[in-house]
Amino acid sequence: MNRKLVSKAISNIQDKYIMEAMAPPAARSDHAPERTSNMGKYENKRKGVNTRRLIGLASAACLVFSLAITAYALNLFGIREMFRTANRELPESAEPYIQQHTEAAAAADWSARITESLCDTGKILTTVTVSGGDRYIVVPTDAMPEDSVGIIGIRAEQTLREYAAAQGKELLFVGATLRHSEHLGVFEEAQRFVNGSAAEMNILLESSRSGETGGEAICKIYARDIEGNRLDLELPFTLEQVPAENERVYVPVDPDAIPGMTVGEATVKETPLGLSVRWMETVTDQEVWYNIMKVEVEGVTYREGGAVLEDDGNWYFQFSMGEGSIGDTMTVHFYDWDKVWIGDITFERK
Numbered sequence: 001m002n003r004k005l006v007s008k009a010i011s012n013i014q015d016k017y018i019m020e021a022m023a024p025p026a027a028r029s030d031h032a033p034e035r036t037s038n039m040g041k042y043e044n045k046r047k048g049v050n051t052r053r054l055i056g057l058a059s060a061a062c063l064v065f066s067l068a069i070t071a072y073a074l075n076l077f078g079i080r081e082m083f084r085t086a087n088r089e090l091p092e093s094a095e096p097y098i099q100q101h102t103e104a105a106a107a108a109d110w111s112a113r114i115t116e117s118l119c120d121t122g123k124i125l126t127t128v129t130v131s132g133g134d135r136y137i138v139v140p141t142d143a144m145p146e147d148s149v150g151i152i153g154i155r156a157e158q159t160l161r162e163y164a165a166a167q168g169k170e171l172l173f174v175g176a177t178l179r180h181s182e183h184l185g186v187f188e189e190a191q192r193f194v195n196g197s198a199a200e201m202n203i204l205l206e207s208s209r210s211g212e213t214g215g216e217a218i219c220k221i222y223a224r225d226i227e228g229n230r231l232d233l234e235l236p237f238t239l240e241q242v243p244a245e246n247e248r249v250y251v252p253v254d255p256d257a258i259p260g261m262t263v264g265e266a267t268v269k270e271t272p273l274g275l276s277v278r279w280m281e282t283v284t285d286q287e288v289w290y291n292i293m294k295v296e297v298e299g300v301t302y303r304e305g306g307a308v309l310e311d312d313g314n315w316y317f318q319f320s321m322g323e324g325s326i327g328d329t330m331t332v333h334f335y336d337w338d339k340v341w342i343g344d345i346t347f348e349r350k
Helices: 015-022 066-073 079-085 092-097 160-167 286-290
Strands: 035-038 041-044 104-106 111-119 123-131 136-140 170-178 186-197 200-209 215-225 233-239 246-252 261-271 274-283 292-297 305-309 315-324 329-336 341-349
Touching: 079 111, 079 123, 079 186, 079 200, 104 233, 111 233, 123 170, 123 215, 136 160, 136 186, 136 200, 160 170, 170 186, 170 200, 274 286, 292 315
Parallel strands: 136 170
Antiparallel strands: 035 041, 035 186, 104 111, 111 123, 123 200, 170 215, 186 200, 215 233, 246 261, 246 341, 261 274, 274 315, 292 329, 305 315, 329 341
8 A cells, every 4th residue: 555654644642752752761781772763764762862972881891781692592572572672561451462473584694583463453563583693793774884882782882883893794784664565554664673682683663554454464674784785585474463342433523623624533443452543634724734733632642643645645643552541522632833732623422
């Protein structure tokens, strides 16, 4: 499905999560800094840390964090553990639906395997482990050779380039994506990277979607060496969609209550991963509509949400993995870029 995502799709995030992302976390030595790529725009989730000038990395005789090595040896980097590296918790209700995988592919000098997946109507979570073998030091796709080795969990006053040379190895820059298909309906992706060791990297791929089924999927592991040569692998696998426990339709009391748009019916789905909410927005004044910066659903918190332009030419606001509850009435608050309240739309259950 060919979908477009604009700036509105990365706005509409509630303040508590914005502040959480901006606040530098306490220093830790049990894993490498988590890094995220989002639709080709890469950012370090540790907003308070400049990844190009990491300082204060203490020298150590053992360059690789022992706990990170132990965690990898015990195969602890599944979906739950990758969430915890980002100070998040996967809902307990979703854990029984985690699929275990053994699909793997290998190139001449490196390999990748899918370890776990979890899929509902609004989100696909996939974990991948990449091994550089005896040739490569595996690093995130957005890393630079002059970055500190701290980004892969190593305590040393070295850059990635220097460390690889000292080990007699090369750098391999790696990321992952799901190949888009009609039945999966993926429109946005984000990645988190955690190195278990210098030669092993774990990726959590979060794919936002609007889909009704699971089915066949292909995870593309895209890699390049320091010369820029592409060294990609593809991993076909099957997704089993988590069943929706409850699906409800809501009708707006006043569809034109917010200037710049007319709102359609809203669909609310409950799955073990949380609440998924979606409604259509017909734009009547684009400039006024673009002025909507944040959307809050009363009684619900969510991390990611926004407006998506779909193939039918319509905009849909949606989010998934919401926490909270929605009764027979759903009240939605709209704010502009100055965080000034614009107005509310009330939806009533159909």
